[in-house]
Every structure is written in structure tokens, then in C-alpha cells.
Amino acid sequence: MANINIDFTQKVVIDTQKQAWINSPMAGVLRKPLARSEDEVHITSIVEYAPQSYFSEHPHPQGEEIFVLEGVFSDQDGDYTAGTYLRNPPNSRHKPFSEPGCLIFVKLNQFDDTDLQSVRINTQKAPWLQGIGNLQVMPLHDFEGQHTALVKWPAGEHFKPHKHFGGEEILVISGTFQDEFGLYPTHTWIRSPHMSEHNPFVEEETIILVKTGHLPI
Incomplete structure (x- = not known):
């Protein structure tokens, strides 16, 4: 293959x-x-x-x-x-x-x-922690600059523009994730390279699985 x-x-x-x-x-x-x-x-x-x-x-x-x-x-x-x-x-x-x-x-x-x-x-039972703004975060794993977490976005939440050192990988678990480049429904997979930038937001409550810092620099 x-x-x-x-x-x-x-x-x-x-x-x-x-x-x-x-x-x-x-x-x-x-x-x-x-x-x-x-x-x-x-x-x-x-x-x-x-x-x-x-x-x-x-x-x-x-x-x-x-x-x-x-x-x-x-x-x-x-x-x-x-x-x-x-x-x-x-x-x-x-x-x-x-x-x-x-x-x-x-x-x-x-x-x-x-x-x-x-x-x-079991993320259905693990606690959510307060993140930036109104986001809630559930850390899953961290290792030498690599971070994996669930992030819950309440309806109508907008996040500030930011860059991804070491890249970012997202799987939309539920809801619809959005940024200035597009709209990403449930089970959409997004991989963004080192130092890529975007300005994400949601209209409905959305949960994403996020991994950062693991792509080549």
C-alpha cells in the first residue's frame, strides 16, 4: 500500500x-x-x-x-x-x-x-477541568511536550487565533467544530502542521479529541 x-x-x-x-x-x-x-x-x-x-x-x-x-x-x-x-x-x-x-x-x-x-x-466518568474561556478540558496523556486531551466547547464559544507548535491533530467526537477555513462535523479528522494557525469556534456544543506537539518541527 x-x-x-x-x-x-x-x-x-x-x-x-x-x-x-x-x-x-x-x-x-x-x-x-x-x-x-x-x-x-x-x-x-x-x-x-x-x-x-x-x-x-x-x-x-x-x-x-x-x-x-x-x-x-x-x-x-x-x-x-x-x-x-x-x-x-x-x-x-x-x-x-x-x-x-x-x-x-x-x-x-x-x-x-x-x-x-x-x-x-473512561472519559464518561472522569472529571472535566476549567480551560481557557468557557472551555472544559479533560487531560488524557502528557509526555515530553506532547499533550492529548478532550476539549468540550459550549455552544457559541469562540477561541482566540493561535499557532500550533509541534502541530495539532483533532478528531471531532460530537457536534460540529469550525474555523475560518471550514466546518467539521462529527468524526472529521484534522491534522495541522507545525506553526499552523487558526481561529476556531462552534455554534453547538462540541467535543473534540486533541493531540498537540507530536508532529515534526
């Missing part, structure tokens, strides 16, 4: 709800590739498990990061309902499956070798 969106100097916007599914090596598991290197080392994708489907046991040489969007995702360690954030560190292994079916956002092989923390956060 050829490289897909591996030029990190370019902004990428994908409305994943309009994107076609492709088959994975396992029956009942479908993918929507967002970014993928030709050697299939660096992978970001939306993955759907049909009810009663599974993936064979496999390792994560440079880690795996997951956000459960719908349904229940499971592995040998537990069941993870919609809204769960997971990090499996470098060289971990698991055998994932789903009894009722699920939809997940997945990033593979993008950890620093020393980022060894295993994370399991």
Missing part, C-alpha cells in the same frame, strides 16, 4: 463519515485509513468491528493509542465502552475483539520508546 498523508508539512482534513471502508486481514473488521506509511509502520485509522469479530493477537512495537467512539471494544484485559481512551506501550501485545461491535479511532507505532505508561480512562 502506498503512503497516505505522510507529509506532515501538509494540512489534512477528512470527513470520515463520507470515507469508504476497506477490508482488513480479518473478517468482520473494516478500516478507514487516515495516515499510513508504505511499510505500514505509522498508521492512523478509524476501525469498525462487526459483532462477534476479533483480530488475531499482535504486538505494538512502538505503541498503540485508541479512543472508543461507539460500542464496546475488548481485549484479554477488559471491556472498554464508548468514550474510553487507551494507550498500550511499546512492545505490548493484545488480542482485540468486540461482542456487540464497535467503532474506534486508532494510532499505531507513534510512541517514543521511553513512553511506557499504560493508560485506561
Whole structure:
């Protein structure tokens, strides 16, 4: 498979709800590739498990990061309902499956070798913290300048123009995110390069998954 969106100097916007599914090596598991290197080392994708489907046991040489969007995702360690954030560190292994079916956002092989923390956060139960203005923030993971969090925008909120040192990656979890460049409905994926700038706002309550500081400088 050829490289897909591996030029990190370019902004990428994908409305994943309009994107076609492709088959994975396992029956009942479908993918929507967002970014993928030709050697299939660096992978970001939306993955759907049909009810009663599974993936064979496999390792994560440079880690795996997951956000459960719908349904229940499971592995040998537990069941993870919609809204769960997971990090499996470098060289971990698991055998994932789903009894009722699920939809997940997945990033593979993008950890620093020393980022060894295993994370399991049910964001439906974790507390929100006060952010800038009327925003609410739920920190999920921080490591050497890289930050991952959920951000809740109340209806009508406008944020000041700002730049992204080390880039910014957004997945719209619910609602509709906007800026001067466009309108991004639920499950839209946006990757903006180092020192990109925008002036975001929302009209309806919106929750986004945000990662910053992880793209090449």
C-alpha cells in the first residue's frame, strides 16, 4: 500500500463519515485509513468491528493509542465502552475483539520508546477541568511536550487565533467544530502542521479529541 498523508508539512482534513471502508486481514473488521506509511509502520485509522469479530493477537512495537467512539471494544484485559481512551506501550501485545461491535479511532507505532505508561480512562466518568474561556478540558496523556486531551466547547464559544507548535491533530467526537477555513462535523479528522494557525469556534456544543506537539518541527 502506498503512503497516505505522510507529509506532515501538509494540512489534512477528512470527513470520515463520507470515507469508504476497506477490508482488513480479518473478517468482520473494516478500516478507514487516515495516515499510513508504505511499510505500514505509522498508521492512523478509524476501525469498525462487526459483532462477534476479533483480530488475531499482535504486538505494538512502538505503541498503540485508541479512543472508543461507539460500542464496546475488548481485549484479554477488559471491556472498554464508548468514550474510553487507551494507550498500550511499546512492545505490548493484545488480542482485540468486540461482542456487540464497535467503532474506534486508532494510532499505531507513534510512541517514543521511553513512553511506557499504560493508560485506561473512561472519559464518561472522569472529571472535566476549567480551560481557557468557557472551555472544559479533560487531560488524557502528557509526555515530553506532547499533550492529548478532550476539549468540550459550549455552544457559541469562540477561541482566540493561535499557532500550533509541534502541530495539532483533532478528531471531532460530537457536534460540529469550525474555523475560518471550514466546518467539521462529527468524526472529521484534522491534522495541522507545525506553526499552523487558526481561529476556531462552534455554534453547538462540541467535543473534540486533541493531540498537540507530536508532529515534526
